Amino acid sequence: MAFDITKHTAVDQVGIEERVARFNTRSIKGESKSKVLKLALSMIDLTTLEGKDTDGKVKQLCQKAMHPFADMPDLPRVAAVCVYPNHVKTAKQALRGSNVKVASVATAFPSGNSLLAIKMEETKWAIEQGADEIDMVINRGAFLKGEYQKVHDEIASIQSLCNEVRLKVILETGELSSLDNVRKASEIAIHAGADFIKTSTGKINAAANMPVTLVMLETIKDHFIKTKKMVGMKPAGGISSAKQAIQYLVMLNETLGPDWLNPHWFRFGASSLANDIILQLGKEKFGSYYSKDYISID
Amino acid sequence: MNWQYAPAKESTEQIKLQKRYQHFINGEWTKPNSKKYFSSINPATEEVLAEVALGNAKDVDLAMQSAANAYNKVWKKMPAKERAKYIFRIARMMQERARELALIETLDGGKPIRESRDFDVPMAANHFFYYAGWADKLAYAFPNKNPKPIGVAAQIIPWNFPLLMAAWKIAPALACGNTVVLKPAETTPLTALVLAQIIQDCDLPPGVVNIITGDGDVGAEMVKHPLANKVAFTGSTEVGKSIQKALAGTNKKLSLELGGKAAHIVFDDAPINQAVEGIVNGIFFNQGHVCCAGSRLFVQESCAEEVIAKLKSRMQTLIVGDPLDKNTDIGAINSKAQLQKIKMYLQSGIDDGLEMFQCHTTLPSKGFYCQPTLFLGTAQSNRVVQEEIFGPVLCIQTFRTIEEVIEKANNIPYGLSAGVWTDKGAKIFNLTSKLRAGVVWANTYNKFDPASPFGGYKESGFGREGGLHGLMPYLNK
Structure with missing residues (x-):
């Protein structure tokens, strides 16, 4: 289906930044805080995406995903483990029976610079290995050149392979240079059938931030108002503290509302966030912080 | 979830309010001639916070004498850079006591602590910093004009931004070499009295700033007092008119900052989500007790449905309640009288058959609260559209062409402020030159800066506050 970019909605950067500043003045205390920190933990896509990843490391990560901290067995498990396609099988086996999903990056992650046929082949392979979710990247070269239809059609092609598998579309907002472009790319991805839109690969310095995430949440909201169809959101990279996670969730709560406040519709792509949440939950429960030595690094 | x-x-544990506050005259706490006091209450709980001196003509006379004396003997002779040091000192001490000032502002006036902490108090301190910088540069501000102070300034301020309005008045007056008699509003005198303590702690020469408290009669005595060389008033247009009448035929200088009924205009090419945020900020900031509040919303018909739907949905997330809660967006209405006035207007809108929208939140049972309210499908002839409500009530009209919206926006006796939302720069410049308003915000609303002049056209007053222009009402040149 042709994508009509002329209908794109304007974004005002100053307004976005002011709104974000307002969210960050919310004061979340006591009961509210513990509840929302547990929610944040359950929304994490625990991620390892390195050339040096081993099966052993992936297995360790899966153990952490299912049982984040032995001292507090009542903690929720995380939402998913996110790996390269070649580790999907290992992760799938390690997570068997746990309901933690396996997400696989695909489509020539992180640059997306390859032939569509190759990207499709890679996606098929990841799905065959057992991936529950595919995290694809958009073709930023084509996007910045103004070839929006091409970007759209590539996403739609990958989407056509997904069926039951949920498709997350990474915009790599750090390369898009303006919030207007973030809005445009979000509209393209949603129109092409994304189940989730995701900010970043984590492979460049400019990862997720709140203004970018707000623009994406607003796009999701506008789409919902028009079509009544929900789309998920995943900020990824750069969110490492529990405090930041709370700020994101305040923003989510006041932008999209309670229907999105669950791991089915919102994820954090992060590796170190889980440990900070565990530390803070420990503080809420016992009144003092654990030494970091008590908390596993995977 | x-x-x-x-x-x-x-927490308010660390602040100590006195049981009783006196006038601050000639550097000393002075008992009122009337021997009477009135109560300042917390509009969020209706509890009495403190007793405050009730002024009369004799108190005004004493304050004016001490201001004139300080002007002639000390302040006008002092080198400008020495004056500046005092003003800088006041600014710094306000910053040191920022938390206390914010808490008292919220207790006394009902505004959310987030606003008094993040807006009122820092902005008030910034005004002192800004004008301290001008004190020894007046000759450069007005070259070849040899600017000179006027003398004693009688200053009367409103209850919506008590401390900030005191700063807007006192800082430029002192920087220009004038001395001051200031009267805070009857419902919100407390932060001005803490400011008097700060001024005392700064060792400002006695009589340079005098602060007296009381009702409108005290203000009237100040205006007609023979030693007042300059009158500065911020408040209602009605009182402003009576002051102007009283001063006709005298050689007293006058500046007025009065009411408003700003047009807030949204075009269909605007960044709609940010515009909705701007509309909310424009009308619900400080419970709508803002003279420049964007209280008349004009939405282009092609995006009206979307804007109104989003506005309603955004209003559901506003937290209305205890002003001391850090998460409160909309606090208490300043006084019982003001709440009654707002309710009278709500009834007027209902009687006119207008469609009304309010949020479903429950309000605290004690204290003065009002639901954020929209009136939809309003006409220029509705009373709620013509008159300043000074509360969280927004009147919405739609428009089709740019000519139509300019005509309607200007079709009001006021001309204080306006707002425009569009992605097209040329449209902004077209409108800013045609809207008869002292301030026009583009793709934002309620933005203030000490360096930026603020003031009105038409019945919204004259004279500017802030910036280089804000010096002019306090200088003879």
Whole structure:
């Protein structure tokens, strides 16, 4: 289906930044805080995406995903483990029976610079290995050149392979240079059938931030108002503290509302966030912080 | 998950309010000639916070004498750079006592602590910093004009931004070499009295700033007092007119900052989501007790449905309640009288058959509160559109062409402020030159800066506050 970019909605950067500043003045205390920190933990896509990843490391990560901290067995498990396609099988086996999903990056992650046929082949392979979710990247070269239809059609092609598998579309907002472009790319991805839109690969310095995430949440909201169809959101990279996670969730709560406040519709792509949440939950429960030595690094 | 934020109440344990406050005259706390006091109450709880001296003509006379004396003997002779040091000192001490000032502002006036902490108090201190910088540069501000101070300034301020308005008045007056008699509003005198303590702690020469408290009669005595060389008033247009009448035929200088009924205009090419935020900020900031509040919304018909739907949905997330809670967006209405006035207007809108929208939140049972309210499908002839409500009530009209919206926006006796939302720069410049308003905000609203002049056209007053222009009402040149 042709994508009509002329209908794109304007974004005002100053307004976005002011709104974000307002969210960050919310004061979340006591009961509210513990509840929302547990929610944040359950929304994490625990991620390892390195050339040096081993099966052993992936297995360790899966153990952490299912049982984040032995001292507090009542903690929720995380939402998913996110790996390269070649580790999907290992992760799938390690997570068997746990309901933690396996997400696989695909489509020539992180640059997306390859032939569509190759990207499709890679996606098929990841799905065959057992991936529950595919995290694809958009073709930023084509996007910045103004070839929006091409970007759209590539996403739609990958989407056509997904069926039951949920498709997350990474915009790599750090390369898009303006919030207007973030809005445009979000509209393209949603129109092409994304189940989730995701900010970043984590492979460049400019990862997720709140203004970018707000623009994406607003796009999701506008789409919902028009079509009544929900789309998920995943900020990824750069969110490492529990405090930041709370700020994101305040923003989510006041932008999209309670229907999105669950791991089915919102994820954090992060590796170190889980440990900070565990530390803070420990503080809420016992009144003092654990030494970091008590908390596993995977 | 349904997530209600747990209460996050700011503690008031560290502040100590006196039981009783006197006038601050000639550097000393002076008992009122009337021997009478009135109560200042917390509009969020209706509890009495403190007793405050009730002024009369004799108190005004004493304050004027001491201001004139300080002007002639000390202040006008002092080198400008020495004057500046005092003003800088006041600014710094306000910053040191920022938390206390914010808490008292919220207790006395009902505004959310987030606003008094993040807006009122820092902005007030910034005005002192800004004008301290001008004190020894007046000759450069007005080259070849040899600017000279006027003398004693009688200053009367409103209850919506008590401390900030005191700063807007006192800082430029002192920087220009004038001395001051200031009267805070009857319902919100407390932060001005803390400012008097600060001024005393700064060792400002006695009589340079005098602060007296009381009702409108005290203000009237100040205006007609023979030693007042300059009158500065911020408040209602009605009182402004009576002051102007009283001063006709005298050689007293006058500046007025009066009411408003700003047009807030949204075009269909605007960044709609940010415009909705701007509309909310424009009308619900400080419970709508803002003279420049964007209280008449004009939405282009092609985006009206979307804007209104989003506005309604955004209003559901506003937290209305205890002003001391750090998460409160809309606090208490300043006084019982003001709440009654707002309710009278709500009834007027209902009687006119207008469609009304309010949020479903429950209001605290004690204190003065008002639901954020929209009136839809209003006409220029509705009373709620013509008159300043000074509360969280927004009147919405739609428009089709740019000529139509300019005509309607200007079709009001006021001309203080306006707002325009569009992605097209040329449209902004077209409108800013045609809207008869002292301030026009583009793709934002309610933005203030000490360096930026603020003031009105038409019945919204004359004279500017802030910036280089804000010096002019306090200088003879």
